[in-house]
Amino acid sequence: MPDVDVLRLSAERNVVLITFDKDFGTLVFKRQEESFGVILLRFPPKSPEFVFDMLKILFNSGIDFERKFIVMRENKVRVISLF
Numbered sequence: 360m361p362d363v364d365v366l367r368l369s370a371e372r373n374v375v376l377i378t379f380d381k382d383f384g385t386l387v388f389k390r391q392e393e394s395f396g397v398i399l400l401r402f403p404p405k406s407p408e409f410v411f412d413m414l415k416i417l418f419n420s421g422i423d424f425e426r427k428f429i430v431m432r433e434n435k436v437r438v439i440s441l442f
Contacts, residue, residue, distance in 0.1 A: 366387070369395055374395060375396035375424045377400065378400065381401075396424045396426060397428045398417065399429065401430055401431065401432045413431065420436070427439065
């Protein structure tokens with residue numbers, strides 16, 4: 360499924376998209392595609408357990424994910440509000 364269709368589907372279903380694909384940043388910011396929220400993971404996926412542990416940290420952070428573009432690195436989280 361093309362990235363734009365994945366993004367639209369997540370918006371239609373009001374779910375946050377979790378991805379390692381930087382192309383979603385282009386879709387959201389340059390092409391202004393509608394998004395409910397995106398979490399872009401910018402760290403090497405060393406193992407499924409590592410990714411899960413990183414996401415647990417993010418989910419327990421108290422960040423509101425709706426209408427946000429979140430870039431998560433191993434040592435840093437950047438939150439950008441989407442309008």
